[in-house]
Amino acid sequence: MQQSRNLGAGQARGNLFPPAARASRRSMITALVLGVLLLLLPVPEMLRAAQIVTLPGAGFLNQAIINAAADTGAFILLALGLNIVVGYAGLLDLGYAAFFAIGTYSYAILASSWKEIHIPFWVMLFLSAGITALFGLAFGAPTLRLRGDYLAIVTLGFGEIVPTFILNLDQLTAGTNGISGIDKPSIGSFVIGANNDNIGFYYLALALVALIIFIVNRLRDSRLGRAWMAIREDELAAASMGINTTVTKLLAFSLGAGISGFAGTFYGAHLGFASPEQFNFSQSVLILCMVILGGMGNMWGVILGAVIIYLLQTVLLIQLNNWVNDLGRALHVDFLVQLNLSSNTFYIYGIVLVLFMLFRPEGLLPNSRRREELHPESTAIEQAERQEVYDTREAQQADPDTRGGE
Amino acid sequence: MAFHFDLILLLQQLINGISKGSVYALIALGYTMVYGIIELINFAHGDIFMLGSFTAISALELFGVNTKAPANETLKDPVVVVAVLFLSLVITMVAMGLLGVLVERVAYRPLRNAPKLAPLISAIGVSYILQNAGETWRGPSTVNFPAVFVEPLLQIPTLDPSRFLTIRSKSILILVVSLILMALLTQFVQRTKMGKAMRATALDRETATLMGINVNMTIALTFFIGASLAGAGGLLYGMFIRGVQFQLGFQAGLRAFTAAVLGGIGNIPGAMLGGFLIGLVEALSDNYLQSQWTQAVVFGVLILILVFRPSGLLGQRVAEKV
Numbered sequence: 001m002q003q004s005r006n007l008g009a010g011q012a013r014g015n016l017f018p019p020a021a022r023a024s025r026r027s028m029i030t031a032l033v034l035g036v037l038l039l040l041l042p043v044p045e046m047l048r049a050a051q052i053v054t055l056p057g058a059g060f061l062n063q064a065i066i067n068a069a070a071d072t073g074a075f076i077l078l079a080l081g082l083n084i085v086v087g088y089a090g091l092l093d094l095g096y097a098a099f100f101a102i103g104t105y106s107y108a109i110l111a112s113s114w115k116e117i118h119i120p121f122w123v124m125l126f127l128s129a130g131i132t133a134l135f136g137l138a139f140g141a142p143t144l145r146l147r148g149d150y151l152a153i154v155t156l157g158f159g160e161i162v163p164t165f166i167l168n169l170d171q172l173t174a175g176t177n178g179i180s181g182i183d184k185p186s187i188g189s190f191v192i193g194a195n196n197d198n199i200g201f202y203y204l205a206l207a208l209v210a211l212i213i214f215i216v217n218r219l220r221d222s223r224l225g226r227a228w229m230a231i232r233e234d235e236l237a238a239a240s241m242g243i244n245t246t247v248t249k250l251l252a253f254s255l256g257a258g259i260s261g262f263a264g265t266f267y268g269a270h271l272g273f274a275s276p277e278q279f280n281f282s283q284s285v286l287i288l289c290m291v292i293l294g295g296m297g298n299m300w301g302v303i304l305g306a307v308i309i310y311l312l313q314t315v316l317l318i319q320l321n322n323w324v325n326d327l328g329r330a331l332h333v334d335f336l337v338q339l340n341l342s343s344n345t346f347y348i349y350g351i352v353l354v355l356f357m358l359f360r361p362e363g364l365l366p367n368s369r370r371r372e373e374l375h376p377e378s379t380a381i382e383q384a385e386r387q388e389v390y391d392t393r394e395a396q397q398a399d400p401d402t403r404g405g406e
Numbered sequence: 407m408a409f410h411f412d413l414i415l416l417l418q419q420l421i422n423g424i425s426k427g428s429v430y431a432l433i434a435l436g437y438t439m440v441y442g443i444i445e446l447i448n449f450a451h452g453d454i455f456m457l458g459s460f461t462a463i464s465a466l467e468l469f470g471v472n473t474k475a476p477a478n479e480t481l482k483d484p485v486v487v488v489a490v491l492f493l494s495l496v497i498t499m500v501a502m503g504l505l506g507v508l509v510e511r512v513a514y515r516p517l518r519n520a521p522k523l524a525p526l527i528s529a530i531g532v533s534y535i536l537q538n539a540g541e542t543w544r545g546p547s548t549v550n551f552p553a554v555f556v557e558p559l560l561q562i563p564t565l566d567p568s569r570f571l572t573i574r575s576k577s578i579l580i581l582v583v584s585l586i587l588m589a590l591l592t593q594f595v596q597r598t599k600m601g602k603a604m605r606a607t608a609l610d611r612e613t614a615t616l617m618g619i620n621v622n623m624t625i626a627l628t629f630f631i632g633a634s635l636a637g638a639g640g641l642l643y644g645m646f647i648r649g650v651q652f653q654l655g656f657q658a659g660l661r662a663f664t665a666a667v668l669g670g671i672g673n674i675p676g677a678m679l680g681g682f683l684i685g686l687v688e689a690l691s692d693n694y695l696q697s698q699w700t701q702a703v704v705f706g707v708l709i710l711i712l713v714f715r716p717s718g719l720l721g722q723r724v725a726e727k728v
Contacts (some may be wrong), residue, residue, distance in 0.1 A: 092526065344542075354528050
């Protein structure tokens, strides 16, 4: 280990700016540009709706796309929340949809005509985050001392139990019927999303995502965030460094759950409807796919993953399907005409999961440390370690840089 | 809720539970063997069970069983029944065994030295692919499983002269076939050289390699055996329940996995015990609670075991490898 650390320092030597600082400045500029673009996205549609001017993009950026974009926001929140649990703390959660369900139902029960309780959206946003975080604590406290696979299975169990309860406690949750008529958020007398206008929800999603990105970013660099990553890398070593692993893991679980409560409230308000089928195992896997595809542990990667998968499912696949069917008609291939890609989304998810694990397990935008773990043959650290084990003397002769500090 | 204790009903449920439990035990064996040897929760295993059921339908068709026929128009000659069932069982087991080996080769072997999360996620992916393959093959609705033979019912007289304890002959068949397969498996693992190689690989893969054991072969063999037992389970389950659906594998697989954990994962007798216990829990919960709660009850059991006795009923506490 001594050698590898020296090797790392040797590479960084000679740079005026440490690579981390340069990378963070670059990503800040990217985020700024992206943010401005996202803020402007609905403008053509607004101008068209107000009959001021019809810009060339207005037809494409119609209400449906903006609607999908607002929903994508909810899934970005979910992916960011799950990323805390899976990506930062390294705890595989296969039942994350359970917390999403609890969040959505908290809002649906406390802010709808179902029980005639109408707590304002802005209060509920934090209240249901608190409720789900408490559930996260309750589920996590007895189970988080389990390791790896066992934890995955227990979370899967929660993911199955929560919808079962929602389905069967029909006094509270309206059972299979689901809860409809969920309140829309309002600022003073202005109701967001009145008259099925999605632009308000789009901006709300943007604001919520920005808020959570800010929080997650701060958390990641905090003492707690570093403790999560230390546990992910090596729980035993982290514990011997004085990290209270139980409390740290519990906080990851509970904060991750809290963010899904946040997402659930928004999702419930946007959809206006909550039913138990929205929160099954597939939903948990879908969110997990976003995290893995994008790059576990990398916030921007996870956001990219959420955008790609959600848009793939709602927009791209349907488009692609039409193209394939048209192609089939043009070429007179019956198979292509009848192919229905959107009903076979799970084939695609399955294949994507397997292929990514086989060829790019670190995801599209990987977290740098995970990439090195997953492709050890390419890193200097691994080479140094290998030489250390098998051929110490030769390694020292060949590379004088590794000798220092012993 | 008026609760009135009915011994005959209870016995009836216990019998149902044991026959269902023997199928869970067969599936659980596959989970436990694979976990024992490469520490992977093979998520695709339940879907192999489901495809086993579908394959069994095709195999039975191949031997002239009319799958569309009503339950009373079935094979009559007992010799033919036994021969057809045996051959279908063999075909299903071999086909599923090969599928298991294929899955291992394509989706798990390249990831053997990757972090633990990678093969687990790959397994979830395979599970989705197989589930969709099942849907493409037999459609989304429940598929009729042929009755194969008209089953005589055993009516056992009870103290109450107006009531009988009914035992379906198929539940006896399931139990007997499962017990035979489990006995064969135990003998194989304990007595043969290949079984010894499997145990050695499970204990320490590197040392096993040094002892001249072909580890890749041994792991492939484990997958073959596990998947073929799931295939056998698929045939038996289909014959018992008479209806199979492509999502069956997820549910049954999770229950079987619970069984494996209950018995102590990696432990072969434990998986059998766990299977029977989960079958009983399910039958009792179906009867004394409402069946829609069964899923929650089974998972409640799983969570309680994992929290209070993670090594399972028959498992031993293993020290954490550092």
